Amino acid sequence: MATAVTASATAATxxxxxxxxxxxxxxxxxxxxxxxxxxxxxxxxxxxxxELKPKDQxxxxxxxxxxxxxxxxxxxxxPWHDVPLRAGDGVFHFIVEIPKExxxxxxxxxxxxxxxxxxxxxxxxxxYYPYNINWNYGLLPQTWEDPTAANADVEGALGxxxxxxxxxxxxxxxxxGDVLRVKPxxxxxxxxxxxxxxKIVAISLDDPKASLVNDxxxxxxxxxxxxxxxxxxxx
Numbered sequence: 001m002a003t004a005v006t007a008s009a010t011a012a013t014x015x016x017x018x019x020x021x022x023x024x025x026x027x028x029x030x031x032x033x034x035x036x037x038x039x040x041x042x043x044x045x046x047x048x049x050x051e052l053k054p055k056d057q058x059x060x061x062x063x064x065x066x067x068x069x070x071x072x073x074x075x076x077x078x079p080w081h082d083v084p085l086r087a088g089d090g091v092f093h094f095i096v097e098i099p100k101e102x103x104x105x106x107x108x109x110x111x112x113x114x115x116x117x118x119x120x121x122x123x124x125x126x127x128y129y130p131y132n133i134n135w136n137y138g139l140l141p142q143t144w145e146d147p148t149a150a151n152a153d154v155e156g157a158l159g160x161x162x163x164x165x166x167x168x169x170x171x172x173x174x175x176x177g178d179v180l181r182v183k184p185x186x187x188x189x190x191x192x193x194x195x196x197x198x199k200i201v202a203i204s205l206d207d208p209k210a211s212l213v214n215d216x217x218x219x220x221x222x223x224x225x226x227x228x229x230x231x232x233x234x235x
Contacts, residue, residue, distance in 0.1 A: 054177025066116040067177045080108050080115040083141035087181045094166045094182040098137040100173040103129040117176055136174045139163035151196055160195035167199055169223055170207030181205045186216040
Protein backbone atom coordinates (compact mmCIF):
# COMPACT_ATOMS: atom_id res chain seq x y z
CA MET A 1 0.00 0.00 0.00
CA ALA A 2 1.35 3.40 -0.95
CA THR A 3 1.57 6.00 1.78
CA ALA A 4 2.14 9.72 1.36
CA VAL A 5 5.15 11.17 3.13
CA THR A 6 5.19 14.82 2.10
CA ALA A 7 3.70 17.33 -0.28
CA SER A 8 5.66 20.26 -1.58
CA ALA A 9 4.68 23.56 -3.06
CA THR A 10 6.99 25.35 -5.37
CA ALA A 11 6.68 24.52 -9.05
CA ALA A 12 9.74 24.50 -11.31
CA THR A 13 12.29 25.67 -8.75
CA UNK A 14 11.32 22.93 -6.30
CA UNK A 15 11.27 20.32 -9.06
CA UNK A 16 14.79 21.27 -10.13
CA UNK A 17 16.04 20.83 -6.55
CA UNK A 18 14.38 17.45 -6.30
CA UNK A 19 15.99 16.39 -9.53
CA UNK A 20 19.40 17.12 -8.08
CA UNK A 21 18.60 15.26 -4.89
CA UNK A 22 17.61 11.91 -6.30
CA UNK A 23 15.77 12.07 -9.63
CA UNK A 24 18.29 11.33 -12.36
CA UNK A 25 18.19 11.82 -16.11
CA UNK A 26 17.83 8.34 -17.60
CA UNK A 27 20.57 9.18 -20.12
CA UNK A 28 23.01 9.98 -17.30
CA UNK A 29 22.92 6.82 -15.22
CA UNK A 30 21.60 3.60 -16.67
CA UNK A 31 23.00 0.95 -14.34
CA UNK A 32 19.53 -0.52 -13.85
CA UNK A 33 17.57 1.12 -16.67
CA UNK A 34 17.47 -0.45 -20.13
CA UNK A 35 17.99 1.93 -23.06
CA UNK A 36 17.12 1.14 -26.67
CA UNK A 37 17.53 3.89 -29.26
CA UNK A 38 18.06 4.29 -32.96
CA UNK A 39 21.77 4.97 -33.55
CA UNK A 40 22.57 8.64 -33.89
CA UNK A 41 19.29 9.99 -32.52
CA UNK A 42 19.73 13.08 -30.37
CA UNK A 43 16.75 14.69 -28.76
CA UNK A 44 17.90 18.27 -29.18
CA UNK A 45 18.93 18.00 -32.83
CA UNK A 46 16.30 15.79 -34.46
CA UNK A 47 13.10 15.60 -32.44
CA UNK A 48 10.27 18.07 -32.67
CA UNK A 49 7.89 17.12 -29.84
CA UNK A 50 4.95 18.83 -31.57
CA GLU A 51 5.30 16.32 -34.45
CA LEU A 52 5.28 13.21 -32.27
CA LYS A 53 2.21 10.99 -32.51
CA PRO A 54 1.08 7.80 -30.76
CA LYS A 55 0.61 4.71 -32.92
CA ASP A 56 -1.38 1.70 -31.70
CA GLN A 57 -0.35 -1.89 -32.28
CA UNK A 58 -2.80 -4.68 -31.42
CA UNK A 59 -6.14 -4.52 -29.65
CA UNK A 60 -6.62 -2.46 -26.48
CA UNK A 61 -6.96 -4.39 -23.23
CA UNK A 62 -4.99 -7.38 -24.48
CA UNK A 63 -1.53 -8.62 -23.44
CA UNK A 64 -0.11 -7.76 -26.88
CA UNK A 65 -1.41 -4.20 -27.07
CA UNK A 66 1.30 -1.54 -27.44
CA UNK A 67 1.26 2.20 -28.09
CA UNK A 68 4.41 3.39 -29.81
CA UNK A 69 5.54 6.97 -30.30
CA UNK A 70 6.50 7.95 -33.86
CA UNK A 71 8.16 11.07 -35.22
CA UNK A 72 7.12 13.18 -38.21
CA UNK A 73 8.66 10.64 -40.57
CA UNK A 74 6.75 7.72 -39.04
CA UNK A 75 9.84 6.31 -37.28
CA UNK A 76 9.49 4.79 -33.83
CA UNK A 77 11.17 6.65 -30.98
CA UNK A 78 11.28 6.03 -27.24
CA PRO A 79 8.90 8.18 -25.17
CA TRP A 80 11.20 7.65 -22.19
CA HIS A 81 14.67 8.09 -23.68
CA ASP A 82 14.20 10.27 -26.76
CA VAL A 83 11.70 12.99 -25.86
CA PRO A 84 13.42 16.02 -24.28
CA LEU A 85 12.61 16.58 -20.61
CA ARG A 86 12.60 20.37 -20.74
CA ALA A 87 10.48 22.52 -23.02
CA GLY A 88 11.99 25.83 -21.84
CA ASP A 89 10.95 28.57 -19.37
CA GLY A 90 10.27 26.16 -16.50
CA VAL A 91 8.03 23.95 -18.68
CA PHE A 92 8.46 20.19 -19.05
CA HIS A 93 7.30 17.53 -21.49
CA PHE A 94 4.90 14.93 -20.14
CA ILE A 95 4.05 11.56 -21.70
CA VAL A 96 0.49 10.35 -21.08
CA GLU A 97 0.25 6.70 -20.06
CA ILE A 98 -3.22 6.60 -18.45
CA PRO A 99 -5.85 9.05 -19.75
CA LYS A 100 -8.24 10.81 -17.43
CA GLU A 101 -11.51 8.93 -16.77
CA UNK A 102 -10.03 5.53 -17.58
CA UNK A 103 -9.02 2.56 -15.42
CA UNK A 104 -6.57 0.38 -17.38
CA UNK A 105 -3.13 0.60 -15.73
CA UNK A 106 -0.88 1.53 -18.62
CA UNK A 107 2.89 2.05 -18.30
CA UNK A 108 6.03 2.43 -20.37
CA UNK A 109 7.62 -0.97 -21.05
CA UNK A 110 11.11 -0.05 -19.83
CA UNK A 111 12.61 -3.39 -20.93
CA UNK A 112 11.31 -3.38 -24.54
CA UNK A 113 12.77 -1.79 -27.66
CA UNK A 114 11.50 1.81 -28.07
CA UNK A 115 9.83 1.49 -24.63
CA UNK A 116 6.21 1.45 -25.90
CA UNK A 117 3.28 1.89 -23.55
CA UNK A 118 1.54 -1.33 -22.52
CA UNK A 119 -1.00 -2.44 -19.93
CA UNK A 120 0.55 -3.60 -16.69
CA UNK A 121 -0.01 -7.18 -15.54
CA UNK A 122 0.05 -9.13 -12.31
CA UNK A 123 0.36 -12.91 -12.39
CA UNK A 124 -0.45 -12.80 -16.09
CA UNK A 125 -3.63 -10.77 -15.69
CA UNK A 126 -4.22 -7.25 -16.99
CA UNK A 127 -4.37 -4.68 -14.20
CA TYR A 128 -7.06 -2.04 -13.65
CA TYR A 129 -7.90 0.58 -11.08
CA PRO A 130 -11.19 -0.20 -9.30
CA TYR A 131 -12.44 3.17 -10.60
CA ASN A 132 -11.72 5.71 -13.33
CA ILE A 133 -8.95 8.11 -12.32
CA ASN A 134 -9.66 11.86 -12.35
CA TRP A 135 -6.45 13.07 -14.00
CA ASN A 136 -4.07 12.26 -16.84
CA TYR A 137 -1.25 10.08 -15.51
CA GLY A 138 2.16 9.46 -17.00
CA LEU A 139 5.86 10.21 -16.83
CA LEU A 140 8.57 12.80 -17.27
CA PRO A 141 10.87 11.65 -20.11
CA GLN A 142 14.58 11.20 -19.42
CA THR A 143 14.07 10.82 -15.66
CA TRP A 144 14.76 7.82 -13.49
CA GLU A 145 14.40 7.23 -9.75
CA ASP A 146 17.70 5.70 -8.71
CA PRO A 147 17.17 2.52 -6.60
CA THR A 148 20.65 2.89 -5.08
CA ALA A 149 20.25 6.51 -3.89
CA ALA A 150 18.79 7.06 -0.42
CA ASN A 151 16.85 10.32 -0.03
CA ALA A 152 17.52 11.79 3.40
CA ASP A 153 14.51 14.11 3.07
CA VAL A 154 12.12 11.15 2.77
CA GLU A 155 13.04 8.64 5.48
CA GLY A 156 16.11 7.48 3.53
CA ALA A 157 13.90 5.75 0.95
CA LEU A 158 15.44 4.43 -2.27
CA GLY A 159 14.11 5.22 -5.73
CA UNK A 160 11.66 2.80 -7.34
CA UNK A 161 13.72 2.24 -10.52
CA UNK A 162 11.11 3.85 -12.78
CA UNK A 163 10.64 7.18 -14.54
CA UNK A 164 9.24 10.02 -12.45
CA UNK A 165 5.42 10.01 -12.40
CA UNK A 166 3.23 12.98 -13.31
CA UNK A 167 -0.38 13.71 -12.42
CA UNK A 168 -1.75 16.25 -14.91
CA UNK A 169 -4.85 17.87 -13.44
CA UNK A 170 -6.26 19.82 -16.40
CA UNK A 171 -9.80 19.45 -17.69
CA UNK A 172 -9.04 17.75 -21.03
CA UNK A 173 -8.90 13.98 -21.34
CA UNK A 174 -5.67 13.23 -23.20
CA UNK A 175 -4.84 10.11 -25.23
CA UNK A 176 -2.32 7.38 -24.49
CA GLY A 177 1.03 8.50 -25.88
CA ASP A 178 0.21 12.21 -26.11
CA VAL A 179 3.14 14.54 -25.43
CA LEU A 180 1.99 17.58 -23.44
CA ARG A 181 3.83 20.66 -22.22
CA VAL A 182 3.14 21.04 -18.51
CA LYS A 183 3.88 23.39 -15.64
CA PRO A 184 4.87 21.61 -12.39
CA UNK A 185 2.94 22.73 -9.33
CA UNK A 186 3.89 20.40 -6.46
CA UNK A 187 5.84 17.26 -5.62
CA UNK A 188 4.29 14.46 -3.59
CA UNK A 189 6.54 11.74 -2.20
CA UNK A 190 4.96 8.30 -1.89
CA UNK A 191 6.48 5.25 -0.26
CA UNK A 192 5.26 2.14 -2.06
CA UNK A 193 6.57 -1.23 -0.84
CA UNK A 194 9.65 0.53 0.49
CA UNK A 195 10.44 2.39 -2.75
CA UNK A 196 10.34 6.17 -3.17
CA UNK A 197 7.81 7.13 -5.83
CA UNK A 198 7.60 10.86 -6.61
CA LYS A 199 4.35 12.22 -8.05
CA ILE A 200 4.75 15.57 -9.79
CA VAL A 201 1.44 17.44 -9.84
CA ALA A 202 1.30 19.51 -13.02
CA ILE A 203 -1.09 21.21 -15.42
CA SER A 204 -1.05 21.45 -19.19
CA LEU A 205 -0.18 24.88 -20.53
CA ASP A 206 -3.24 24.61 -22.78
CA ASP A 207 -5.63 24.28 -19.84
CA PRO A 208 -7.91 27.28 -19.11
CA LYS A 209 -6.76 27.30 -15.47
CA ALA A 210 -3.03 27.07 -16.23
CA SER A 211 -2.45 30.77 -15.55
CA LEU A 212 -4.30 30.55 -12.21
CA VAL A 213 -2.27 27.80 -10.55
CA ASN A 214 1.42 28.08 -9.66
CA ASP A 215 1.83 26.14 -6.41
CA UNK A 216 0.11 23.68 -4.10
CA UNK A 217 -1.99 26.40 -2.44
CA UNK A 218 -3.42 27.35 -5.82
CA UNK A 219 -4.15 23.68 -6.49
CA UNK A 220 -6.13 23.47 -3.26
CA UNK A 221 -8.07 26.62 -4.19
CA UNK A 222 -8.96 25.70 -7.75
CA UNK A 223 -8.97 21.88 -7.42
CA UNK A 224 -10.30 21.28 -3.86
CA UNK A 225 -9.17 18.05 -2.14
CA UNK A 226 -7.23 16.89 -5.20
CA UNK A 227 -3.97 16.45 -3.25
CA UNK A 228 -5.83 14.47 -0.59
CA UNK A 229 -7.33 12.22 -3.26
CA UNK A 230 -3.85 11.63 -4.66
CA UNK A 231 -2.60 10.66 -1.22
CA UNK A 232 -5.44 8.16 -0.92
CA UNK A 233 -4.84 6.63 -4.34
CA UNK A 234 -2.96 3.39 -4.72
CA UNK A 235 -0.93 3.29 -7.95
